[in-house]
Amino acid sequence: MSTQDIATLRQRTQGALEAHRKAARTVTVLSCLLAAHDALGYLPQEAIEEVARSTDHTINDVWGVASFYTNFRFTSPGEHTVEVCWGPTCHLVGAMNVLQAVQEALGLQGEGETADGRISLKYNTCLGACSQAPVIRSDEHVLGGMTPARALALLASLRHKQT
Numbered sequence: 001m002s003t004q005d006i007a008t009l010r011q012r013t014q015g016a017l018e019a020h021r022k023a024a025r026t027v028t029v030l031s032c033l034l035a036a037h038d039a040l041g042y043l044p045q046e047a048i049e050e051v052a053r054s055t056d057h058t059i060n061d062v063w064g065v066a067s068f069y070t071n072f073r074f075t076s077p078g079e080h081t082v083e084v085c086w087g088p089t090c091h092l093v094g095a096m097n098v099l100q101a102v103q104e105a106l107g108l109q110g111e112g113e114t115a116d117g118r119i120s121l122k123y124n125t126c127l128g129a130c131s132q133a134p135v136i137r138s139d140e141h142v143l144g145g146m147t148p149a150r151a152l153a154l155l156a157s158l159r160h161k162q163t
């Protein structure tokens with residue numbers, strides 16, 4: 001990573017933490033980590049250091065909090081994120097067929113990033129849209145009535161979409 005990229009990560013984290021401090025009633029290490037994670041999509045070392053600095057804790061303290069929560073990721077996500085719901089309702093109406101098609105198309109055995117870094121695959125246990133099951137979230141869009149064919153069309157459109 002270049003020096004400029006590192007400086008940009010620090011600036012973006014500082015901006016997120018500043019906005020968080022203005023908006024939040026209570027500022028904690030965890031709330032700052034969430035703010036940084038929302039802004040960057042993951043928690044690089046630079047974000048951990050900025051949270052430590054802004055909350056007056058040690059870097060080890062902040063890592064201790066961050067590493068406790070499995071929802072935080074510490075490597076950069078793909079340009080697009082596809083979350084396949086495999087919760088009970090989606091499972092009953094075909095989520096596993098959708099998931100299998102998505103994994104095969106992306107060349108993945110489980111969650112992770114495609115080799116070209118374009119798409120991240122995540123699992124979800126409920127996207128809150130059970131009435132539309134099976135459901136996928138594509139970046140910020142929740143898409144219901146998913147089938148393997150619709151999922152493959154979605155992946156094809158994401159591969160060609162500019163970020």
Ligand code: FES
Pocket residue numbers: 085086087088089090091125126127128129130133135
């Ligand atoms: S179980 Fe899939 S959206 Fe609720």
